[in-house]
Amino acid sequence: MEKRRKVSNPLALAAMAWLVRGPMHPYELGRRLQETGMDRSIKYNRGSLYMVVEQLRKAGFVVEQETVREGQRPERTVYALTDQGRAELYDWMRELVAEPRHEYPYFGVALSLLSVLDPGEAAELLGRRLETLTAEVEETRAGMQALLDGGLLWIFQIEEKYRLTVLEAEQRFVTELIDSLRRPGHAEAWQELFRSDT
Template sequence: MPSTAVDNPLILRLLGLLVEQPKHQYALAIALNERYPYLNAKSGSVYTLVRSLEAAGWVASTGVEQMGNRPARTVYALTDQGWEVFKERVRRQIREAKVTTSAFVDALAYLGALDRDEAPRVLRERQESLVERIAELAQAGDADLPEITMIEVDFVMHQLRAEAEWIRDLIARIDDGELAWPEKGRTGAD
């Protein structure tokens, strides 16, 4: 849990969208969900975070946009301080971001607790989920944006593809009997 709003993981993405062009809060929420559908960012959260960015001096209002009968919307842009903070966060996170241990990895450590016939079924469900996520990310890309603008999506897709391939190989090893399987109910504490 972030200690302050400006420590929220969405901040880097919000600042990044504002690097591309000034936007109002609703447009930021829409852009976040279009570009990163797996985040499921809520409009209320985006509005709160933008207010926090403004209070920190990282973004400032550049005016109000009114289109048709829609409500007037304040447009925000990065300040010079926001640009410097953004670049420093990019540097720091590329250098220092730790590889997180996911719940999948934790459960994988105990795969042998499942029956030898059940494990491949469960792994296939995971693999199907990965294929769906890869397809979603492929759709999230914007062909009009330069590749560097969406490089993180390419990275995530490579990770997902590598995981799906690894799982496919693991299933084959289980199905072929290549992977030794513990005796049912064996705890290792005999």
């Protein structure tokens, strides 16, 4: 069962995961998220990163360790993970990895209501989606290869591997759905069903 968290933003989880490796300031946290490609899975901006670090501090998961200044740069506060933060990180990670969670993607909503569209239009729109999916699959594969070529460890690409697997599964599903919509007699049965509901 999903637990209620003091800080439930996935960005907080990512911040704690980096801080378990050692203290750092939020700017460095952001740089690490970008270097490892995690910014594709966790959306954030500089302001939201500082905000989530402050939420973690208020929750007792991180503490200010020191303030440093490098050259002409402004002072930066370095944060360290507390024992409570470490326990929260591992508990949250174990929950997310072990327990499937029902999510509500927009495409699932659209599919549940697809019968309001004409079958021909639905097939045409799905064709456009398939083109976009195909481009995303190619882009994701190329990005993964570039990161590997750059020396990034495979463990930092598992979320991209998962994303690629999901994209490829959706590609197959959409292709099959388009084929179903174009089968002879399908449009008539669909329209008959829709007329019987009105």
